[in-house]
Amino acid sequence: MIGALLARLSQGYRTLKYPEETPPLSGRYRGLPQFDGTRCPADCTVCSGACPTGAITRSEGKTRLDLGTCLFCGQCAAACPEHALTFSREHRMAVRQRDGLVLDGAGPFPHAAALEPGLRRLLGRSLRLREVSAGGCNACEADTNVLSTISYDLARFGIQFVASPRHADGLLVTGPVTRNMETALMKTYEAIPEPNVVIAAGACAISGGMFSGHDEVVRGVGELLPVDLFVPGCPPHPLTILDGLLRLIGRVR
Amino acid sequence: MNTACGAQAFNCIPVHLSEIPVLSLALFREHVVRRVAENGRLVSLFGSPCGSGVRLYAVLGTADSGGFTVLAADPGDRYPALTPDCAQASWFEREIAEQWGIRPDGHPWLKPLRFHRSWRAGHDAWGRGPGEPIEPSVTEFYRVEGEEVHEVAVGPVHAGIIEPGHFRFQCHGENVMHLEISLGYQHRGIERRLTGEPSPRIMHYLEALAGDTSIGHGLAYCQGMEALTRTPVSFRAEEIRGIALELERLANHAGDLGALSGDVGYLPTASFCGRLRGDLLNITALACGNRFGRGWLRPGGVAWDLTPDLLGQMLDRLDRTSRDLNGALELLFNSPSVMARFEETGALTPALCQELGLVGVAARACNVGRDVRFERPAGIYRFVSIPLTTWPTGDVFARAQVRRGEIRQSTHFIRQRLEELSEGSACTAPARRPVADSLVISLVEGWRGEICHAIITGADGRIARYKVVDPSFHNWMGLALALRGQQISDFPLCNKSFNLSYCGFDL
Structure with a gap:
């Protein structure tokens, strides 16, 4: 017993002060991409050609980057001859509408708004989620799991991942939704009582990600269910997921 | 020859x-x-x-x-x-x-593994027509009959945040007589897309094949392609890849020991290791920007070189993290109540390990000295050897003990590399096409065990067949047999002591 107390003392207090303070991220972290379309030569398609998932499109002289398909591999930025495209260290990228993820280089980023006031009253100060991995590679899963460790301590915000869908207010889905998980995902969804909030975490869950076009998968959960929150990334950083959840419950605006 | x-x-x-x-x-x-x-x-x-x-x-x-x-x-x-x-x-x-x-x-139990259609139209081993639906786990299961026998079905959706799979137990009271594991829910069709015209997604597929083993599978691909294109890799790049692979092992072993601790209800180490695993992933992120090492490797070397400043930062973080990790593990292994739950739970014999062909931690915990880094080294391991860690008892305790030993060895290896990293270039671009009509076997000792990529090229030098064997492919049967004669309530503990990959198996 004394050993456990001493160990606790030496490990120290480790819970991050997020959202008040953001811990330093790696200098090489690739967050929200930024681009200056005015620097793009009219017929240049280098970035879209470098993208492995077709997240970048160029039409009528305009560049569009879909964060919902982006793997954040940075190959576009490395290839761009004009240095028009860079990855910032902004980790806050969750949105409420799918088209909010399509960047065109103009206007502010549409950060996720809170759930409707009626819904928030119903949920009170708690949000219980059932997670379903539907073809996820265990990276999104791991970085969702980590939110329950002492570093992030998700429960202090009233958010908790629960075992039974009957105890849940909503669903957090990872993975492109494989055909072989379609039935299990839908049954889990149906077992969750209303309001049944749906969150798509990671490029796969949003659009199929790198597996889009495979006949073994559906192109993300949006093909089957209405989605309330989109968290981009491959996988999203735990802070990106946490920021999204906190915005959804109105804890961060 | x-x-x-x-x-x-x-x-x-x-x-x-x-x-x-x-x-x-x-x-x-x-x-x-x-x-x-x-x-x-x-x-x-x-x-x-x-x-x-x-x-x-x-x-x-x-x-x-x-x-x-x-x-x-x-x-x-x-x-x-x-x-x-x-x-x-x-x-x-x-x-x-x-x-x-x-x-x-004459196969005694010929059932589908992943529940997908045959790759050769018109050839189906079960004679199923093209329109016939194929549903996962909708198949016959091994059943024990008897008045007092009951069956427990678990999954595909499990209680925690884990990948899906289906487990079917045949029980007599609390005792498990047989466990059958049915997978395929994670099948994304990766393997057949690694062939033919090289896909721009190929490295991403390999890194997401089992997303917790991005470095392991990524390295197996890089090594294989370098062998086929005869691309020399600098010693520096090999060392950095060694750092990447051992960091992946450290993070996962630390996470597994924490999870084992949690599964027997010992919360201090469970909480400490949850944080420490994240800190280890963050060392990888420091090097390449991604916690799982996505984008760090590429055929010919590494995409992210390590600057002197980064080497210092990584070393400092490694020292601090390993000090805390040692403390957390000391506590775990010195708790008699924990050891009582680990010992003699889910034991496999060396003979059974040999018969099943188990690999990785599970094999070394049966006193079988099976480790690619030691037996069939490639890359940095040809020049720097890591001592083999084994334990003879084959139980949950042995699998925990092997992980603890490997944490010590990997930490030492990484520290040495960070301190004495060779000079040289970080990447050589593969200049040639792969040699035609050839087979290369690329093996990597991932944190779970032996990763095998067999690549066959055609007459045009393109990949004609890419066969992936994740260590989980060998070891799922080991888990099933470890459960025989155990209490069903020990399943989570046994399962965690193997911690196998679902998507790495399902491909």
């Missing part, structure tokens, strides 16, 4: 296909069965398109040579199954049946 009974091959050294003898089915079967029985192991067994049919390749690992023996045979649409005389072939043969529609006659 071509002998009458097989071609000799080594890790990451290509073999021309003409050197691999195509044996008669009877001879092929005889050789595989005999060599596996003589303390050998089936590293891989797979079909590859050949003319209008499919050719079978068997990669046999022999304990003494440090290499492999590769054999081939043409089975037609059916052939006499190896499984009745070679248990290790069981899931390989089910896979061959499912992928190519070739029937291994």
Whole structure:
């Protein structure tokens, strides 16, 4: 017993002060991409050609980057001859509408708004989620799991991942939704009582990600269910997921 | 070298296909069965398109040579199954049946593995029509009959945030008589998209094949392609890859020991390790920007070199994290109540380990010295060896103990590399096309165990067949057998002590 107390003392207090303070991220972290379309030569398609998932499109002289398909591999930025495209260290990228993820280089980023006031009253100060991995590679899963460790301590915000869908207010889905998980995902969804909030975490869950076009998968959960929150990334950083959840419950605006 | 009974091959050294003898089915079967029985192991067994049919390749690992023996045979649409005389072939043969529609006659339990359609239209091992639906786990299960026997079905959706799989227990009271594991829910169709015209997504597929083993599978791909394109890799790049691979092992072993602690209700180490695992992933992020090492490796070397400043930061973080990790593990291993739950739970014998061909932590916990870094080294491990960690008892305790030992060894290895990193370039771009009509076996000791990528090129140098064997493929059966005679309530603990990959298996 004394050993456990001493160990606790030496490990120290480790819970991050997020959202008040953001811990330093790696200098090489690739967050929200930024681009200056005015620097793009009219017929240049280098970035879209470098993208492995077709997240970048160029039409009528305009560049569009879909964060919902982006793997954040940075190959576009490395290839761009004009240095028009860079990855910032902004980790806050969750949105409420799918088209909010399509960047065109103009206007502010549409950060996720809170759930409707009626819904928030119903949920009170708690949000219980059932997670379903539907073809996820265990990276999104791991970085969702980590939110329950002492570093992030998700429960202090009233958010908790629960075992039974009957105890849940909503669903957090990872993975492109494989055909072989379609039935299990839908049954889990149906077992969750209303309001049944749906969150798509990671490029796969949003659009199929790198597996889009495979006949073994559906192109993300949006093909089957209405989605309330989109968290981009491959996988999203735990802070990106946490920021999204906190915005959804109105804890961060 | 071509002998009458097989071609000799080594890790990451290509073999021309003409050197691999195509044996008669009877001879092929005889050789595989005999060599596996003589303390050998089936590293891989797979079909590859050949003319209008499919050719079978068997990669046999022999304990003494440090290499492999590769054999081939043409089975037609059916052939006499190896499984009745070679248990290790069981899931390989089910896979061959499912992928190519070739029937291994006499296979004692011929069921689909991943529940997808055959890759050869018109060839289905179960005679299913093209319109017939294929539903996961909708199949026969092994059943024990009796008045007091009951069946427990778990999954695909489990209680925690974990990947999906289905477990079917045959129980008598609390005791498990048999466990059957049915997977395939995570099947994304990666393997067949690694062939033909090189996809711009190929490195991403490999890194997401099992997303917790991005470095392991990524490295197996890089090594294989470098061997086929004869691309030299600098010593510095090899060292950085070694750092990446061992960091991946550290993070996962730390996470696993924390989870084992949580599964027996010992919360201090469970909470400490949850944080420490994240800190280890963050060291990888420091180097390449991604916590799982995505984008760090590329054929020819590494995409992210380490600056002197980064080396210092990584070293500092490693020192601090390993100090805390040692403290957390000390506490765990000094708690008699924890040890009482770990010891003699889910034990496997060395004989069973040998028969099933287990790999990685699970094998080393059965006193079997099986480790690619040691037996068949490639890359940095050819020059710097990591001592082998084994434990003789085969139980949950042994699997925990092996992880603890490996944490110590990997930390030491990383520290040395960070302190003495060689000068040189970080990446050489592969200039040549892959050699034509060749086979290369690329092996990496991932944190779970042996990762095997077998790559076959066609006459045009393009990849004609890419066969992935994740360590989980060998080890799921080990978990099933470890449960026999155990209490069903010990399943989470046993399962965590193996911690196998679902998507790495499902591909």
